[in-house]
Amino acid sequence: MSLLSVRDLSVKFAMRDNTVTALNQISFDLAKGERLGIVGESGAGKSITGFALMNLLSRPGFIDSGKITFLGEDIVQMPEAKMRNIRGNKMAMIFQDPMVTLNPVLTIGQQMVETLMAHRKLSKAEAKQIAIVKLREVYIPSPEDRLDQYPHELSGGMRQRIVIAIALLLDPQLIIADEPTTALDVTIQADIMELLLELCQSNKVGLILITHDLGVVSQMTERTLVMYAGRIIEAGRTREIINDPQHPYTQGLINALPQQTKPGQRLKQIPGSMPSLTAIPKGCPFSPRCEFVQDHCLIDAPETVQYANVEVACHEVNRLHNDKAEEIKA
Template structure:
């Protein structure tokens, strides 16, 4: 196995708390790897810490958020230790990001041209004319008709799907090695969603770009990702290749998630739910965070379970599910 492009180990991201005192752990001891050209689906409910994980890698946490400990090794360099300027040179150039809501991602008072040209010139010292040409070509690449004219438009003159294409075009401007996509299709219509996903897949495959696709949508992950990492209440609970995790989930939470997705194979059977609610990060139960909602929990679960290796996978559970749920 080659060395992975990105290797996050024991990442802890805290909000508040400084100088010895510990704050709220939005991301707690998370480790995962992304190989070049592979797609990792980072799955979890709202508040599970998946977006914060993405922003931690980008070092774009908003105060009072901060990386408390852990390593983020990107191509041999620990991003958590870089200076702000060194990190800036990586952002947008080697690691790009696509956000959830295309309505909010583009600055409403600047033209697409301004926003694309500045992105080119942030990393490459080229003339405005050349930067403009690259911007135009990038727009063409993501399937925006008559890119030349559209350059001088403002974001509000685009539809949601088109805007997300613009955002993807900006992300691809510098042919990044890694793209972090934070629910890029959640805010879009289903038909547009599927177009964007295919487009995204095509472009990243062509350029051998690695992708972290953050989502709560298992259907997208099953279609797009090579590997999957499931997060719950700030911790990674299960990770491994998509095919085996989705067909044979080991962690009760993963199993519950899969069972709660409507499927044609379970027609007529009431949809399963995971009982209870995701606990607030301020009042997590002691030990395994999923304990209170889990029907397999025992007294053993009062201690936080370690990540147990299972073949090529990891499961954070003392009582993993043994058989595939059907």
């Protein structure tokens, strides 16, 4: 049995005159201990996916259809009281900005001890000892002293380590990390990601890493979903997608990486921008930005098909692959 199974999940937002679709029938699975990356530009639907999995969508957003099965139970239909027992306990989320996650008027110790005591029958002394152990696991120096400090007294990297420690407090089976290093200095981003990978591997915790950085995905995950305008357009083993991307959008993301451009040359970029939820194009949503677009791309939305070793939603994937083969022969 999969740890997590998502089937035909659609999320909509109610507007004054109509509704807009933020997630359009996405489906994927996550095995126990597996690491999955979700990549795409801002507006692709990555963070909405994370919030939907935690059942944290607030109005005007709502799950319109589909199933989210976690440990054999449907989260979508689950009563809120039962869902609160799962959040933080069996499923945890690491948000982009630790200062939004941490309560500024409570000490680190108060926040960790309260979290433990809300889900476990522990004394305050026992909860404090567990908190110290978890802080040590994330390499926080002098953890006993940190318990008495407030979030603003710590550096950004230290705060994010504490957020990871809180996520691991109750030994969850799944962690959803939404751009966990966005608010950090680049010099410590790699340390945080290495720490998260080490902890997930040693504790056999499933990880969903939401990011726009394909470089991070290639180092951290085993499988990857590429999202565009609320849809999964390519999915498969991370190594396969990085080494041989099939969808033109995925190819564009990889070509835009700085290491793909020679020194002194302009960085490559995908023309245009992600469409607004209120103006998603008919047919393939990527068609206005795609250099390989054909007439039928403007009319019919592509179905997801198995091609090579990945699943891809593109009308032209077969022709593009043949053209690439001809170039290699030439």
